[in-house]
Amino acid sequence: MDKIVVKGGGALSGQIPIAGAKNACLTLMPATLLSDEPLTLTNAPRLSDIRTMTTLLQSLGAEVTALNGGRVLALSSHGLNNHTADYDIVRKMRASILVLGPMLARDGRAIVSLPGGCAIGARPVDLHLKALEAMGADLDLRDGYVHATAKGGLKGAVVDFPVVSVGATENALMAATLARGTTVLKNAAREPEIVDLAQCLRRMGAQIEGEGTSTITIQGVDRLNGATHPVVTDRIELGTYMLAPAIAGGEVELLGGRMELVAAFAEKLDAAGVSVEQTAAGLKVTRKNGRVSAVDVRTAPFPGFPTDLQAQMMALLCTATGVSVLEETIFENRFMHAPELMRMGAKIDVHGGTATVTGVERLKGAPVMATDLRASVSLILAGLAAEGETVVNRVYHLDRGYERVEEKLGNVGAKIERVREHD
Ligand code: UD1
Helix, strand or coil: CEEEECCCCCCEEEEECCCCCCHHHHHHHHHHCCCCCEEEEEEECCCHHHHHHHHHHHHCCCCEEEEEEHHHHEEECCCCCCEECHHHCCCCCHHCCCCCCHHHHCEEEEEEEEECCCCCCCCCCCCHHHHHHHHHCCCEECCCEEEEEECCCCCEEECCCCCCCCCHHHHEEEEEEECCCEEEEEEECCCHHHHHHCCCCCCCCCCCEEECECEEECCCCCCCCCEEEEECCCCCCCCCHHHHHHCCCCCEEEEEHHHHHHHHHHHHHHHCCCCCEEEEEEEEECCCCCCCCCCCCEECCCCCCCCHHHHHHHHHHHHHHCCCEECCCCCCCCCCCCHHHHHHCCEEECCCCCCECCCCCCEECEEEECCCHHHHHHHHHHHHHHEEEEEEEEHHHHHHHCHHHHHHHHHHCCCEEEEECCC
């Protein structure tokens, strides 16, 4: 398994291009299941999670062709001939559950393996299922699979989510586009990825209002057509690379970055003493001298501070002056990076969903282990400013969500390399 080796020290300078959003692309791809006609996605990221979704869609009989080195995905569900999403693919990636709503909406049937647990907590899919049931789906859970049918098609319904869920909102939104009548999604997620999905569905002929607010109204239509849609910028990749100059010092421009995608996060960087400025090409992040100041962070659904940037923010706060309190409200068990950062000399106390970080002057390089996608990149960021060498093991998590991280950071002056190992 590959390793990433980072040598700390040295300010960064230059530009990093930000890719299309993994999480947006993972919901836009299954949208192809709603129509017979081709869907083309541009600005797609080149990641192993995207290849997993490709494999899943192909296993259903859809065509997925990567063009332009993977930047463009040409999808067609014209030849859909299988309605079962197999455990062997679904277990690799939770987002596989997003094929359920569209397949059910178009053909009135779908069998999808339950994704099971995951390294960052229990993560059930009950909200996805309840929303589809409200729209008239009959669900039967057996042998680890959801067997879903909707004889005569789905019907519009009012769905009031008890908890804000990105995935459940996406599944319900896609399903509602072909349901008979009006669907109202209340307490819906407001993430930019939801807005992007709604825009794509509208291009396909769907009638949707209110995306980006907590109430989305969908008027069902008989059929959807083909479309071409550019994937929105990845705000998590953007935030991650904004932290690189914040941690290592220097000035880096993140190409394609937009403030409204990361406003709550940029506010915290500003409070810590890091400047973030919108430029014509993106966002420019500068940290000139001295250590950053401690800040408190509480994760929340968008527009709050994203849970997917919590681990990376912790890496920054490890060397702040003072004590920072990080509260994780979205996922239980999402501090697995803390013990690894402590191996690098960080002072962190974790109690339930709260981590208290007492800043130290400098971290020290060490061999560390990545336990999930965001945790692994937080260790790389920490390594940028640590004394000596940090070796991040088990980086396959990283490749699920970050394109060529060593190249992007290397291009702005980081001393970083990938060591390929065959096992
Ligand atoms: C998506 C993102 C993930 C991000 C998360 C929160 C994708 C592919 N992944 O995950 O990177 O960290 O949003 O911003 O887009 N919940 C339930 N029942 C459900 C569904 C969710 O209880 O049926 C709970 C979860 O356990 C969690 C909370 O709701 O505590 C939010 O999860 P959700 O927004 O659904 O996350 P995902 O869509 O899985």
